[in-house]
Amino acid sequence: MSPVASVMSHWQHWRQRALEFAEQKLPALTRLRRPEPLPIILDRRRIYTLPTGFGVAFALLLFVMLLGSLNYGNNAAILLTCLLAATASGSLYFAFRNLAGLRVIGMRGIGEVHAGSTATVELRFTPGLRDRPSLGCRHDQSIAWFALASGHDDVVRLHVPALVRGWWLPGRIVIATNYPLGLFHAWSWLHPDRQILVLPYAEAEPPALPYDSSNNGDHAANGSDEDYSGLRDYRPTDPPRRIAWKASAHRDSLLNRESERRTGDALVLDYSALRGLDHETRISRLTAWVLAAESNQSAYSLVIPDLRIEAAIGPEHRSACLRALALLPP
Amino acid sequence: MTEQLSTRQFDLLGLAVGCALLPHLQRLPGWLAVALVIIVAVRVILRRRGLGAAARWIRLPLTIALVALTWHEYGNVFGRDAGAALATGLLALKLIETEKTRDARVGLGFAAFVLMSALLFDQGLTATVLVSAALIVVIAALAALQPAPLPAARPNWVMFKLALTLFAVGVPLALAGFVLIPRLSSPLWGTPSDQSPRIGLNDEMKPGSMTDLLIDESPAMRVVFDQPIAQPDRQFFRAVVLWDFDGTTWIRGRRADYQQAEPVQAIVQPTHYTATMEASERRWVPSLDVPLSAPDGTRLSSERVILANDRINQPRAFKLSSTLRYRLGERLNVSDRASALALPAQRNPRTLALGHEWKQLFPDDPQSIVDAALAMYYARFTYTLAPPLLGIDSVDEFLFSTQAGYCEHYSSSFVVLMRAAGIPARIVTGYQGGWWNQNGNYLLIRHSDAHAWAEIWIDGQGWVRVDPTAAVNPSRIVYGNNASGQLSWFENRWFRDARNSMDGVNRLWTEAVVQFNALRQKQALTRFGISDASQRDLMTALVIAVIVMLTLATLWALRQPKVRRSDALERAWILLCKRIARQGPARRDNEGPRDYAERVASDSAASTIEAVGLIERYVALRYSQPKADSGAVAAFAGSVAKFPSSW
Numbered sequence: 001m002s003p004v005a006s007v008m009s010h011w012q013h014w015r016q017r018a019l020e021f022a023e024q025k026l027p028a029l030t031r032l033r034r035p036e037p038l039p040i041i042l043d044r045r046r047i048y049t050l051p052t053g054f055g056v057a058f059a060l061l062l063f064v065m066l067l068g069s070l071n072y073g074n075n076a077a078i079l080l081t082c083l084l085a086a087t088a089s090g091s092l093y094f095a096f097r098n099l100a101g102l103r104v105i106g107m108r109g110i111g112e113v114h115a116g117s118t119a120t121v122e123l124r125f126t127p128g129l130r131d132r133p134s135l136g137c138r139h140d141q142s143i144a145w146f147a148l149a150s151g152h153d154d155v156v157r158l159h160v161p162a163l164v165r166g167w168w169l170p171g172r173i174v175i176a177t178n179y180p181l182g183l184f185h186a187w188s189w190l191h192p193d194r195q196i197l198v199l200p201y202a203e204a205e206p207p208a209l210p211y212d213s214s215n216n217g218d219h220a221a222n223g224s225d226e227d228y229s230g231l232r233d234y235r236p237t238d239p240p241r242r243i244a245w246k247a248s249a250h251r252d253s254l255l256n257r258e259s260e261r262r263t264g265d266a267l268v269l270d271y272s273a274l275r276g277l278d279h280e281t282r283i284s285r286l287t288a289w290v291l292a293a294e295s296n297q298s299a300y301s302l303v304i305p306d307l308r309i310e311a312a313i314g315p316e317h318r319s320a321c322l323r324a325l326a327l328l329p330p
Numbered sequence: 331m332t333e334q335l336s337t338r339q340f341d342l343l344g345l346a347v348g349c350a351l352l353p354h355l356q357r358l359p360g361w362l363a364v365a366l367v368i369i370v371a372v373r374v375i376l377r378r379r380g381l382g383a384a385a386r387w388i389r390l391p392l393t394i395a396l397v398a399l400t401w402h403e404y405g406n407v408f409g410r411d412a413g414a415a416l417a418t419g420l421l422a423l424k425l426i427e428t429e430k431t432r433d434a435r436v437g438l439g440f441a442a443f444v445l446m447s448a449l450l451f452d453q454g455l456t457a458t459v460l461v462s463a464a465l466i467v468v469i470a471a472l473a474a475l476q477p478a479p480l481p482a483a484r485p486n487w488v489m490f491k492l493a494l495t496l497f498a499v500g501v502p503l504a505l506a507g508f509v510l511i512p513r514l515s516s517p518l519w520g521t522p523s524d525q526s527p528r529i530g531l532n533d534e535m536k537p538g539s540m541t542d543l544l545i546d547e548s549p550a551m552r553v554v555f556d557q558p559i560a561q562p563d564r565q566f567f568r569a570v571v572l573w574d575f576d577g578t579t580w581i582r583g584r585r586a587d588y589q590q591a592e593p594v595q596a597i598v599q600p601t602h603y604t605a606t607m608e609a610s611e612r613r614w615v616p617s618l619d620v621p622l623s624a625p626d627g628t629r630l631s632s633e634r635v636i637l638a639n640d641r642i643n644q645p646r647a648f649k650l651s652s653t654l655r656y657r658l659g660e661r662l663n664v665s666d667r668a669s670a671l672a673l674p675a676q677r678n679p680r681t682l683a684l685g686h687e688w689k690q691l692f693p694d695d696p697q698s699i700v701d702a703a704l705a706m707y708y709a710r711f712t713y714t715l716a717p718p719l720l721g722i723d724s725v726d727e728f729l730f731s732t733q734a735g736y737c738e739h740y741s742s743s744f745v746v747l748m749r750a751a752g753i754p755a756r757i758v759t760g761y762q763g764g765w766w767n768q769n770g771n772y773l774l775i776r777h778s779d780a781h782a783w784a785e786i787w788i789d790g791q792g793w794v795r796v797d798p799t800a801a802v803n804p805s806r807i808v809y810g811n812n813a814s815g816q817l818s819w820f821e822n823r824w825f826r827d828a829r830n831s832m833d834g835v836n837r838l839w840t841e842a843v844v845q846f847n848a849l850r851q852k853q854a855l856t857r858f859g860i861s862d863a864s865q866r867d868l869m870t871a872l873v874i875a876v877i878v879m880l881t882l883a884t885l886w887a888l889r890q891p892k893v894r895r896s897d898a899l900e901r902a903w904i905l906l907c908k909r910i911a912r913q914g915p916a917r918r919d920n921e922g923p924r925d926y927a928e929r930v931a932s933d934s935a936a937s938t939i940e941a942v943g944l945i946e947r948y949v950a951l952r953y954s955q956p957k958a959d960s961g962a963v964a965a966f967a968g969s970v971a972k973f974p975s976s977w
Contacts, residue, residue, distance in 0.1 A: 044888055054432075054435050054439075057436075057439065058439055061439050061442070061443060064443070065442070065443060065446045066511070068446070068447075068450075069446065069449070069450070070511070070513065070514050071514065072410075072450055073513065073514070073644055073847065074449060074450050074453055074644075075453065075508075075843050075844050075845075075846050076449040076453030076454075076457070076458045076461075076843065076844065077446050077447075077449040077450060077453065078508060078511065079458070079504065079508045079843060080445070080446050080449055080458070080461060080462065080465065081446060082503075082504035082505075082507035082508045082511070083462065083465070083497065083500055083501070083504040084442055084446075084465060085500075085503075085504070085507065086499075086500030086501070086502075086503035086504040086507065087469060087496045087497050087499075087500040087504075088500075089500070089503065089880075090496055090499045090500045090503070090883065091496055093883045093884070093886065093887040094496070096887050097887050100887065100888070131480055133476065133478060133479050133480045134476040134477055134478045134479060135478065136477070136478075145477040145478035146478055147478045147479060147480045147481075148480075149480055178476065179476055180473045180476065180492055180496065181469065181472045181473055181496070182435060182472065182475060182476065
């Protein structure tokens with residue numbers, strides 16, 4: 001690590017510590033950082049403004065310019081320096097106004113989010129009667145810049161890592177602007193109480209689906225080639241033992257047996273059947289199986305503690321199962 | 331935030347840097363000016379073609395070359411001139427390495443500094459206005475660095491508008507700062523001493539050397555008379571008296587500073603006036619005819635010219651009083667008489683011979699000798715600003731062969747002639763003439779009004795002014811090539827009027843802004859009851875002014891955007907809600923008009939039906955068609971205005 005980077009990382013560390021300390025000791029700073037109901041209207045009580053690094057450097061420059069022009073007794077240069085300083089300080093109010101009155105009216109997750117993946121969180125804003133250019137939303141590493149034209153609601157999407165299954169608060173989001181000159185940084189904290197459902201982590205390479213209800217599924221016995229009711233193209237997610245080797249030999253691509261389509265051969269995804277695994281691993285495996293069963297187009301039922309979802313297939317069934325899995329107590 | 335600049339952002343950055351360099355170009359050494367233009371233009375063009383920042387092996391030698399050449403040119407890198415040259419070069423070099431937002435911000439801050447330094451050289455009104463305009467471009471370029479602008483048809487125009495707004499909003503605060511920031515009574519570090527004196531009167535005179543001065547149309551001083559005087563544009567302003575002549579050049583000679591000023595006897599009432607000098611980098615204060623006393627910060631020399639104690643490096647006003655008819659000097663002491671008769675030996679033999687001849691011809695009659703000389707000038711001589719060059723016996727050549735020249739030649743030859751004829755004589759330089767500005771009631775004296783004349787000593791009359799140049803036959807006044815402009819477009823009446831009124835504006839600027847100094851600042855608070863403001867008072871006033879303005883700005887920033895005035899329907903609706911809320915339920919923020927109408931209907935107030943009816947009318951107007959008919963809206967607004975009819 002270069003010395004500069006080392007200093008920077010130290011600096012980041014101390015900054016973080018100082019911020020945490022300040023939040024602990026100064027409730028005024030933290031009050032608005034707790035989750036709150038939508039809509040959130042940004043007003044003067046929750047918009048903070050500080051000069052940026054460039055702003056501080058600019059102030060130094062103005063000071064040098066003032067000193068130089070005072071020394072030479074040059075009134076035109078003093079006037080110019082005053083004009084520039086007044087312009088710069090005026091930009092503070094433009095930065096504030098760029099945020100003041102902005103409303104956050106919605107927040108939702110886009111698509112399905114599994115724990116361990118990155119969620120796309122969408123925030124919906126109402127700008128009111130002002131144009132609001134160069135707004136930035138930041139959540140940890142994810143930054144999105146956007147502009148709102150007066151009178152038109154718009155959305156902005158952030159990519160936030162979702163770590164744990166279940167109802168999830170994405171956490172504090174900073175909305176900030178350096179408009180118009182980059183000299184002042186105005187920001188506010190958004191912490192909507194809108195929860196996003198994070199589905200459980202789906203095991204990456206789960207064992208084959210447990211078709212035989214008497215079997216645990218780990219070592220499902222493979223039927224003979226004559227059991228199949230049909231053939232279809234092989235998909236990468238298909239278990240290799242379902243490949244119809246003989247039939248495939250006559251073709252360029254692999255074929256897969258669709259023996260599971262037989263009616264009556266119910267697929268039961270049973271939490272209690274997965275013995276020897278811990279709680280979260282079971283949930284992960286069940287999740288993966290639900291996804292696999294859906295892509296195999298086979299009806300399945302889900303049995304988890306205190307809940308049984310009867311065999312079915314389709315998006316509704318799927319999301320009901322995933323939701324039930326996500327909301328299992330830890 | 332430190333992203334690659336888009337082409338649009340970079341173009342605006344290049345424009346801003348170009349604007350910052352522009353005011354410097356004409357003053358910089360030629361090689362640097364050309365290099366700056368080339369560097370900026372090439373960089374902007376190459377960037378548009380997709381080339382990135384110049385490599386370090388290009389930038390480093392350029393930087394070293396810049397510092398070395400600046401050192402070579404100025405002998406240092408820290409003075410005002412050298413510093414400004416170095417700063418402009420560094421700004422251009424910053425542009426060729428700029429690729430990211432962060433670099434662009436540094437460059438634009440530096441551009442603002444470079445712009446400010448341009449004013450250290452010229453703080454006239456025109457320069458200040460141009461530099462302020464360039465500053466707006468810099469601010470626009472800074473605004474264009476914002477990461478997510480709103481889409482617009484003309485994005486650059488949006489930036490300029492924003493910059494202009496920011497700038498205009500800042501003006502009141504800037505003015506308060508300008509008036510109230512305490513001025514230094516003495517500089518913290520060296521004043522600008524590293525500059526060569528600008529063009530102006532010299533303390534030596536070599537016939538033929540004044541040509542540049544006589545075609546310089548920039549203002550030298552402006553004079554405001556306390557009471558009207560006759561023919562203000564014909565008066566003589568004396569600045570320097572020259573005694574010693576070595577055959578080619580007149581110099582002041584070794585005059586003792588402690589000598590008493592020659593006594594003057596005023597024959598008419600003294601004339602009081604204020605002379606405002608432009609920066610001349612010299613100490614002379616040209617004063618009308620013969621000054622009676624020296625104002626603060628100046629002294630009278632023995633020949634009655636006024637010398638400031640410090641060089642005049644800022645425009646400065648002097649309150650003076652002079653007499654237009656006078657007797658200067660009581661008696662000529664031996665050493666002064668000797669100086670006023672001295673002539674270089676072995677030079678100009680024909681002139682000396684002519685002088686001797688006249689002395690024999692008119693013994694003890696100086697007036698006749700003067701008349702003879704002036705008659706000679708009138709008979710044969712030509713006035714021109716492009717005289718032939720003169721050799722070692724310059725006066726002989728002028729008087730007997732070339733016979734063409736301007737004030738320097740005439741006064742020089744005249745004084746030599748007088749001395750040869752035994753009349754003590756000396757040369758006075760200064761200004762004569764000028765534009766009388768009718769609108770402003772002041773006299774504008776330009777450098778081109780510089781003049782040289784003679785003073786001769788006549789026993790019993792003292793030093794008497796003789797202007798031999800005026801003796802030239804007016805039909806033989808020829809302007810040289812250099813000054814031909816004076817006849818063509820300066821004679822144009824419209825142009826002259828325009829120049830005169832423009833000079834009036836410049837004068838106001840000089841008076842109000844440029845000359846605003848510590849002394850004037852002390853009186854700035856007189857209106858507020860503080861007659862002699864100390865630095866502490868000024869700081870207090872500054873803080874108060876800043877607080878007041880920041881408060882106003884805060885109130886403005888906190889103001890919620892109101893409904894557009896043009897939407898009469900919306901205004902009527904808001905009024906209606908207010909009136910219903912007086913006795914009925916108030917509309918909730920999240921409640922549409924229909925829901926509100928239901929709640930109002932369930933209320934038991936007497937005018938419920940009327941209120942609900944009005945709400946229904948509003949709904950119909952607002953939502954039934956894209957744009958409500960203005961007549962219907964007006965009728966609705968009228969009904970709302972009369973609404974509490976039964977309440």
